Amino acid sequence: MQNKLVSLQNIRVKFDDDEILKGINLDIYDKEFVTLLGPSGCGKTTTLRIIGGFVTPDSGKVIYGGAEINDVPPHKRPFNTVFQKYALFPHLNVYENIAFGLRIKKLPEKQIKAKVTEMLELVSLKGFAKRNVNSLSGGQQQRVAIARALAIDPKVLLLDEPLGALDLKLRKDMQIELKKIQQQAGITFLYVTHDQEEALSMSDKVVVMDNGIIQQIGTPQDIYNEPKNAFVADFIGESNILDAVMKEDYIASLSGYDFKCLDGGYAKNELVDAVIRPEDVDVVPAEKGMLAGVVTSVVFKGVYFEIIIDINGFKWMIQTTDYQPIGAMIGISIEPDAIHIMKKSVYSGVYGDYSSFSDEVDNPEVETSNEVNTNL
Amino acid sequence: MKLKTTSKIYTSLILFFLYAPIAVLIFFSFNSSKSTGVFTGFSLKWYGELFKNADIIEALKRTLIVASLSSAFATIIGTAAAVGIDKMTKKWVKSATLTVTNVPLMNPDIVTGISMMLMFVFVGRMFGQKSILGFNTLLISHITFNIPYVILSVLPKLKQTDKHLSEAAQDLGCTPVAAFFKVVFPSILPGIVTGMMMAFTLSLDDFIISNFTTDTYQTLPIYIYSMTKKNVSPDINALSTIIFFTILFLLVLINVTQSRMESKTKKLDL
Numbered sequence: 001m002q003n004k005l006v007s008l009q010n011i012r013v014k015f016d017d018d019e020i021l022k023g024i025n026l027d028i029y030d031k032e033f034v035t036l037l038g039p040s041g042c043g044k045t046t047t048l049r050i051i052g053g054f055v056t057p058d059s060g061k062v063i064y065g066g067a068e069i070n071d072v073p074p075h076k077r078p079f080n081t082v083f084q085k086y087a088l089f090p091h092l093n094v095y096e097n098i099a100f101g102l103r104i105k106k107l108p109e110k111q112i113k114a115k116v117t118e119m120l121e122l123v124s125l126k127g128f129a130k131r132n133v134n135s136l137s138g139g140q141q142q143r144v145a146i147a148r149a150l151a152i153d154p155k156v157l158l159l160d161e162p163l164g165a166l167d168l169k170l171r172k173d174m175q176i177e178l179k180k181i182q183q184q185a186g187i188t189f190l191y192v193t194h195d196q197e198e199a200l201s202m203s204d205k206v207v208v209m210d211n212g213i214i215q216q217i218g219t220p221q222d223i224y225n226e227p228k229n230a231f232v233a234d235f236i237g238e239s240n241i242l243d244a245v246m247k248e249d250y251i252a253s254l255s256g257y258d259f260k261c262l263d264g265g266y267a268k269n270e271l272v273d274a275v276i277r278p279e280d281v282d283v284v285p286a287e288k289g290m291l292a293g294v295v296t297s298v299v300f301k302g303v304y305f306e307i308i309i310d311i312n313g314f315k316w317m318i319q320t321t322d323y324q325p326i327g328a329m330i331g332i333s334i335e336p337d338a339i340h341i342m343k344k345s346v347y348s349g350v351y352g353d354y355s356s357f358s359d360e361v362d363n364p365e366v367e368t369s370n371e372v373n374t375n376l
Numbered sequence: 377m378k379l380k381t382t383s384k385i386y387t388s389l390i391l392f393f394l395y396a397p398i399a400v401l402i403f404f405s406f407n408s409s410k411s412t413g414v415f416t417g418f419s420l421k422w423y424g425e426l427f428k429n430a431d432i433i434e435a436l437k438r439t440l441i442v443a444s445l446s447s448a449f450a451t452i453i454g455t456a457a458a459v460g461i462d463k464m465t466k467k468w469v470k471s472a473t474l475t476v477t478n479v480p481l482m483n484p485d486i487v488t489g490i491s492m493m494l495m496f497v498f499v500g501r502m503f504g505q506k507s508i509l510g511f512n513t514l515l516i517s518h519i520t521f522n523i524p525y526v527i528l529s530v531l532p533k534l535k536q537t538d539k540h541l542s543e544a545a546q547d548l549g550c551t552p553v554a555a556f557f558k559v560v561f562p563s564i565l566p567g568i569v570t571g572m573m574m575a576f577t578l579s580l581d582d583f584i585i586s587n588f589t590t591d592t593y594q595t596l597p598i599y600i601y602s603m604t605k606k607n608v609s610p611d612i613n614a615l616s617t618i619i620f621f622t623i624l625f626l627l628v629l630i631n632v633t634q635s636r637m638e639s640k641t642k643k644l645d646l
Contacts (some may be wrong), residue, residue, distance in 0.1 A: 052547065054543055073546070073551075073552075074543070074546045074547050075539035075546045075547070075548075075550055075552075075555075076550050079547075080547055080548065081543075081544070081547045083538065083543070083544055084540075085538065087538050087540035087541050087543070087544040088544075089541065089544070089545075089559055089562075091561060091563060093561040095385060100548050101549050104548060104549035104550055104554075113593070118484045148548070149548075152548060152549065288610055374527070
């Protein structure tokens with residue numbers, strides 16, 4: 001696990017006058033499942049394409065096996081890609097698609113057959129060898145693309161939003177499948193997605209990116225529980241992000257109440273951002289609450305109700321199993337370990353208030369994709 | 377109901393005016409006498425005459441040679457050009473290039489013909505050649521006017537082709553050139569074939585440009601024209617009938633390949 005495979009050192013890329021990557025530093029270790037996570041246009045696909053060899057960085061180094069490989073063309077790199085729309089070869093059947101890379105290597109027919117059979121089994125497509133790739137479903141095409149890329153034993157498998165075109169149910173199944181394939185094949189996966197849930201459930205390491213900069217690198221738990229700034233906190237799940245003042249170590253004052261928390265080491269009266277996840281807020285009667293406010297909206301989400309309450313002008317999102325009618329006065333109570341304190345950043349004040357809340361605002365998919373640029 | 381009848385009559389009228397002359401031509405090609413006014417009886421006499429005429433056979437041979445060679449060269453050059461145009465990333469460069477390559481399509485044949493002749497003569501003079509016109513100049517001019525048609529039929533296929541196909545092939549170990557031939561070429565092949573057949577057809581029946589860019593190396597259209605200048609012999613009718621059906625056959629072939637290719641792409645979308 002500790003064997004460093006690929007390193008990106010201070011990578012910068014410009015398309016026309018648009019700076020897509022502003023100094024990316026990233027180490028990828030052997031057999032890791034690494035996810036690049038971020039909204040459209042954050043530079044995650046470009047980062048992937050740099051490792052694949054399809055984009056040459058303007059400055060910085062791509063290191064593999066101790067040597068710089070900036071100028072090595074894609075066909076000489078031991079990395080293989082699963083493209084966003086699979087890019088299966090339409091004039092070849094499933095067998096020939098998977099055998100493509102093996103034939104380029106001019107392996108004997110017997111060896112090719114053995115490998116293709118092994119791959120078909122790995123991606124659970126036994127008996128599909130002779131099928132036309134156009135007659136396959138999205139999920140099956142996806143598996144063929146993975147098998148094709150894995151057949152020539154890459155050192156790293158690069159996956160560019162491979163589940164984006166699949167429906168929700170299939171996506172969930174494929175997430176489990178992918179993780180299984182990665183563990184069986186024992187290969188490093190570098191996975192690009194804008195779906196935070198996908199990133200959290202599959203990865204060993206999540207790299208959160210925005211605006212061409214890596215915002216945070218960590219395990220899924222780290223990223224969720226200890227976000228570094230308001231962007232990460234907001235992108236990884238719902239969160240209430242409030243201005244707070246560190247009265248002293250372990251005491252954060254927000255919305256006029258001094259909350260106990262587990263964070264220390266800040267200057268006295270330092271201005272900070274406090275993150276409170278909606279599921280960590282307990283609803284109590286108004287008079288017993290640490291803070292109290294009026295319910296302004298209630299949405300039934302199945303497992304829980306999503307309630308927006310107005311406390312001193314700040315709209316909090318709370319997830320609770322108890323129904324609260326609009327206009328009700330309720331109190332909230334927060335445990336010390338539910339409060340996470342972050343240093344102020346450029347993202348402070350941009351995220352985490354639900355006053356203009358709607359599903360669109362929160363869904364990075366809806367923004368028109370700048371990513372198109374990076375695919376040129 | 378009334379509208380339907382009117383539209384039917386209208387369609388028939390259009391078809392009648394379009395095809396009446398050709399029908400007359402075909403009709404009289406089977407006439408047993410030399411007359412173009414009276415049909416004296418059915419006969420294949422003129423078809424027989426036609427194949428006895430060594431000049432016509434020679435002209436036919438030359439036409440086929442020029443058509444085959446020019447369509448082959450135009451296909452190679454045009455396909456390469458289409459690939460290049462498709463790869464252009466700047467929009468205005470792309471549309472400017474397309475406009476430049478499309479101008480010869482709109483340009484009247486007579487202008488193309490005269491300008492080519494002038495250029496050939498000019499170049500010939502530069503090298504002290506008295507008469508440069510002949511097979512070579514004819515071939516060059518045919519290749520030139522065929523290229524835009526090939527570009528136009530290959531470009532849409534390239535646009536339909538997934539841009540990542542070539543990358544995927546390179547990713548699996550192909551050099552960029554090998555990736556083109558192994559992956560991109562098969563998917564644009566229908567467009568290339570259509571373009572080549574179109575080029576072949578156009579070369580086959582071109583008269584105006586050929587007339588300016590050759591001298592004694594006469595193709596069939598030029599030969600027919602010179603025949604009509606002397607005296608109209610009915611074997612021209614037979615010859616024209618054969619040409620008409622050849623072109624018709626080629627056009628049907630082009631349409632069939634095109635519709636096949638469309639139904640294939642439809643399957644892809646499913």
